[in-house]
Amino acid sequence: MMKIRNKIIICLAITGIVLFGVVQGVIIPRNYQKKIEYVIRQQNPTTHDLNSILKYKTKYMGDSSNIMNLFHTLPLNNIEMSFGLFPDKQTAEVNYKYTIENINEYRVNKALIYNSTVAFALIDNLEGINYNFTGLTYKVLRSDVEKWYGQGLSGLLKKDEWKSKVQDKLEDNQYLNNCTKAVLIK
């Protein structure tokens, strides 16, 4: 019995070493790479993952942790920011601690349009967002965004619709310029 057990131990030890090698040397590095690619995709409005933010859907804007967590999963989340909530005006304030020139205006416009669409689609009674950069402020109103899309924003929160009506359109520079003029108030 002990001899059989010895053979089992040797087989198991070899299995363990091989499994450990596969997990540590192949699967974990591959997953890590995928994770990095995912984080990079989350920085781009056109590749951002809608599913990752649906959990922040709420009727009321007063939950500061909800809105902070939401903005920390949206494009521009790599820039240091602080928040302010003004429930009486149903307005939120996002203060980015950078100048627009430091980030790139094209990237900022694209991200602000996307982030505003997300925030208005997910938070039912949020009516306006002020984005404060060093030296410049943008104001975005729900009414302008709804007018731009021509529909209620929560209706866009379906994978295909979101992709075709929100994300893919932002690839078009002409569309982006027109939308910036219509939605982002300096």
Next chain:
Amino acid sequence: MNSLKNHVDSIFSKYKENEQIKELKYEVLSNLEAKVDDLTRSGMELSQAINKTKESISSIDYLIDGNRQVYVNKYKREYIQILLLYSIIAWILTIPVRIIGRGLMLDLVFFICSIIIGIWYYILTTKKEPEYFQSKSFINIQYAYKLKKMAWIIWILYMLVSTLYTTALSFGSNIWFSRSLSIMGPYQFSEIVISYLLPFTLIIIPLILNVAPKLILKYEVGEDDENKE
């Protein structure tokens, strides 16, 4: 006679004082005192009688309830082998859990244990001298059963608490944070399943203690028909 009492105390010193030990001590001391009386009555010097009586009893292990004399090194070698087997199995089971970054410490502990036990077992297998394997010692089977029972009870309680804790943490988000649980995909699902299963690996402790009584009976002196392997 004080030296007789000291001698009895010393041979009982490795046993915890309980009712059985107290009674046994009293009985042994009385028998030794009677023997000294007999020897002195037959003309022997008191100090010589005490020394002779002391020499007549050097161990009381065979008098203790549940004590079994076993081939201790054979017992130890097989026990370590089973310990190594269980430890490697536990290590292998926790390796895939590394993928989602959980149980890293537990996996590392099982890995280190497997290495240490493996070396220990290897050293034991290099010993070939017959007299090494004929070495005998007493092991208390009742204590082994008691330990086994206690380990199972503690493990079951631990599993209950751990399951309740994981349930409260995973599914109580509605109560604690007013946010319902959302399982977005297989990754999150596997995280929850692993939270439940990870504490289960500690079953290795009662399983190891489960082996002791069986091996005591297997390697008991006098029942050595299968001990010569």
